Amino acid sequence: MDTTEKSSPSKPNNNDNEEQEEEEDEEYEEIDEEEEEELNQQIPQSTESKLRNQRFKVQTLSRRLSSELVPIRVHDVIINGNTKTKDWIIEAELDGIEKATTMQELMQACQIAIAKLQGLEIFDSCKVKLEAGPIELPDTANVIIDVVETENKLSGAFGVYTKPSTNTWTSEGTVKYKNVFGYGDLWDASLAYGGNQATEVSLGVYAPRVKGFLTPLLARIFMSSQDWQDFSSYKEKLMGMSLDLISTKHQDLVYTLGWRTLTDPSQMASRSTRRQLGHGLLSSLKYTFKFDRRDSPFRPTKGYAFVSTTRLGGLTPDNRSLRFLRQ
Numbered sequence: 001m002d003t004t005e006k007s008s009p010s011k012p013n014n015n016d017n018e019e020q021e022e023e024e025d026e027e028y029e030e031i032d033e034e035e036e037e038e039l040n041q042q043i044p045q046s047t048e049s050k051l052r053n054q055r056f057k058v059q060t061l062s063r064r065l066s067s068e069l070v071p072i073r074v075h076d077v078i079i080n081g082n083t084k085t086k087d088w089i090i091e092a093e094l095d096g097i098e099k100a101t102t103m104q105e106l107m108q109a110c111q112i113a114i115a116k117l118q119g120l121e122i123f124d125s126c127k128v129k130l131e132a133g134p135i136e137l138p139d140t141a142n143v144i145i146d147v148v149e150t151e152n153k154l155s156g157a158f159g160v161y162t163k164p165s166t167n168t169w170t171s172e173g174t175v176k177y178k179n180v181f182g183y184g185d186l187w188d189a190s191l192a193y194g195g196n197q198a199t200e201v202s203l204g205v206y207a208p209r210v211k212g213f214l215t216p217l218l219a220r221i222f223m224s225s226q227d228w229q230d231f232s233s234y235k236e237k238l239m240g241m242s243l244d245l246i247s248t249k250h251q252d253l254v255y256t257l258g259w260r261t262l263t264d265p266s267q268m269a270s271r272s273t274r275r276q277l278g279h280g281l282l283s284s285l286k287y288t289f290k291f292d293r294r295d296s297p298f299r300p301t302k303g304y305a306f307v308s309t310t311r312l313g314g315l316t317p318d319n320r321s322l323r324f325l326r327q
Contacts, residue, residue, distance in 0.1 A: 070103035075133035075140040081147040084182045085122060090145065092209045093117050097143055106130070106141070117147065120208055121186065122179040124148045153178045170194040184208045197227035218244035222258075233268040237261040240282065252288040260322065281321040284313035 074097060079090050093116040100106035110128045117126040125148045133140025158173040174190040186206040193199050204220035223239045240258020247253075260282045264274065287310045294303035314323030 071101065071139055072103045072106055073133075073140050074098050074100060074106065075137060075142055077143045077145065079145045079147070081149065083149060084179060085147075085149060085184060086182050089120075089182075089184045089209050090117065090147065093120075094143075094145070106143075110143070113145075117145075120184045122150055122184055124150045150178060153180075168195050170198070183210075198225070200224040215247045216244070218247060233264060233266050233270075234273050234277075235263045235265065237263075238282065250289060250291050252286075252290075254286045254288075256282065256284050256286065258282040276322070281316055281318050282313065283315040283321055284311055284324075285315065286311045 077091070077094060077097060079087055082090060094113045096109035097106065097113055100109050110130075114126050114128060117123055125146075127146045129144040129146065131142045131144060133142055154175070154177055156173070156175045158171075160169060160171045162169045170192060171194075172190065172192045174188055176186055176188045178186055180187055184207065188204050188206075190202050190204075191200070200222060201224075202220050202222035204218065207217040210217045219241065220243075221241045224237070226236045226238075228234050228236060238258050238260045240256060242254055242256045245253045245255055258281075260280050262273070262277045262280070264277055288307065290305075290307045292303075292305040294300035294305050309327070311324070311326040313325070314321050
């Protein structure tokens with residue numbers, strides 16, 4: 001009798017099952033790590049860790065600034081806080097900021113800009129902040145200017161000054177009104193009275209930036225009276241206006257147009273003075289050149305200073321106008 005043997009079914013591969021289990025375990029481990037990272041990011045940092053990070057960034061930046069030139073480009077300049085002052089008045093004082101190509105130049109330009117803005121006398125405070133530019137534009141920064149316009153636009157000053165060498169004194173009072181039209185303009189009224197019978201009343205306006213002018217605008221209307229009888233036996237009255245044509249750090253050019261009256265109450269004036277008695281038109285240019293290399297304008301210990309003034313009168317075709325040249 002023939003007997004046939006039945007083949008037994010093959011057993012599944014245990015190695016394949018083990019590999020699948022290992023892959024699943026690795027996936028679970030990766031998911032767990034991602035969840036832990038998300039949880040760590042959600043946990044807020046303590047104040048100490050934030051300060052530690054900021055301190056580390058500042059120290060790193062300071063070391064880099066002291067050791068090398070850090071390239072940077074200004075992407076945008078943002079001005080905040082100017083409710084009345086025109087934007088272009090402030091932007092005119094920030095000219096050096098946009099030209100900076102390194103962080104060192106930018107910081108220096110910001111300091112100069114702050115000094116210029118404070119010199120306008122229309123802001124209580126001026127601050128500059130630097131923020132990183134857009135992510136797609138590396139090595140860029142946004143400059144944010146925060147200004148606070150002065151609340152008290154009216155100010156005044158009064159003083160009494162003496163000159164012991166000539167035994168004379170002068171009292172002066174000034175009232176200023178700031179930023180009337182939002183152009184950084186300063187309007188002032190002043191009164192000066194001297195013990196030598198000299199009196200002057202004037203009204204003036206100063207505008208740091210005027211379109212079409214390269215220099216600040218300074219105009220003044222005045223009326224003065226001076227008693228020169230102790231020196232030349234005549235009295236002088238002058239009424240007119242003056243306009244600063246050029247005003248820079250080292251040079252000034254002023255045009256004056258006025259109506260002058262000379263009187264001789266004592267009848268003791270010289271012949272040259274008597275020829276000028278009565279009314280006369282004054283039209284003159286005054287040029288001043290100056291520079292100061294002293295370490296202090298009040299109590300200098302070293303350095304030198306120089307001032308030269310030249311005045312030319314008689315710039316009208318009228319024969320009665322005063323013609324002179326003074327140096």
